Amino acid sequence: MKSERIDAYRVKLVCSCGFSDFRTVTEKVKTVNPFHQKASFTPLLESERGKMVLTMQKADREHLEIISLEEISMLVSADFELPDVLQSVTRKVAEQLKVSVCSVYLRDGDEVVLAATSGFDPSFIGKIRIRLGEGITGIVAKDGQYISLSHASQDPRYKYFPELHEEKYNSMLSFPIGDKKEVYGVINLNSTSIRSFQEDEIYFVSIIANLILTAIKLRERVASEKKLS
Template identity: 75%
Template sequence: MQLVARCRKCGRVMKSERVDNYRVKMTCSCGFSDFRTITEKVKTVNPFYHKAGFTPFLESEKGKMVLTMQKANREHLEIISLEEISMLVSSDFDLPLVLRRVAEKVATQLKVSVCSIYLMEEGDLVLAATYGFDVSFVGKIRIKIGEGITGTVARDRQHISLTRASQDPRYKSFSELQEEKYNSMLSFPIADKQDVYGVINLNSTSMKTFTDDEIYFISIIANLILTAVKLRQKVASGNVTP
């Protein structure tokens, strides 16, 4: 699927290059570049449209109408969540507050027990925000690149989705977080084409299978977090006026 967009600096049509199954890099001859999130499988305007995944399936006409309303409501809420998170990213709030609110909104939207965000710090992944785990461990949990599922995702820059995470040979539990009680896990890299900036993790006590829609949703969130991190790095360096 070819993505057509114009440069925000000069207005020329930008070239698109797919980075992975979820992201496309847009480049312009003037030197401007940007990343867009668009999965190869989704070709509708609404990225949450192509699969409903409701159970049980109701056969009656009335039941089908209920399912249609539920689906529309879910899509509406997901779009609202993305709008709210986009506003957080572009706000002048400090990064820790932005990440904390993002974690809370994502966990609530996808109905998972835990959402945690790790950022790179001195070569390690450090817990930067969490919803569901004890917040006193923020800044204290450190994971090396390649260590456990989270470290593997950061190293390979590819997401991992598991229904029984603790049975995976790459799994490493942190006893202080009491991770052993969580079954399902989705771990997604926060990265651009050159560097990894962190990882966002979702954990669920149930044996949940994350759908393509949910993974796509998290890929958008990961890119928004990346934007938030880069923006505040530029502000801190004095290259951008807050």
């Protein structure tokens, strides 16, 4: 999927199969989503047999991914409270990437705390705490580098949390939410199926992580301005 800026408010999306569409991007969305001009995804390997079907499936997925990014961008820039934004984001990402669970953990001192989830019991929000360096999530929070696993429970770094019933999940993608200076949290994807997350899926999650970071910083700035006023 290639994107071409038509004017200040429109982007033309064109895929290799000939499908094209125009998307409108508001000034507010452009401000919080610096990736809107970079909506290109790594092509999947295609066999000659069934090439048209795979191409159309990829085009449809990429089209939906861009729509999801626009929706999340608008959520970030709106006046919703951060917990509501994060909960909506986890739901949309789980639906878009067809995973069993999507969760966001936010940094709290030397730990990350479950802040939102689609798939786990929501009663554990605010209660599941993971130390930096503990398990896959804690390692990602500490090192700031993503980890993608198709057999997570077999990895020596994996730590089982019985309250989340993680034994039924195989694949895992854990991605840091942060900038070059600091990690603010982690976004996790879990799937019961054994799968390898594709490069375009990881890139999509990286954009989501940046949008979450934007939401955090925007609300921190608003809170700071309120204290000064």
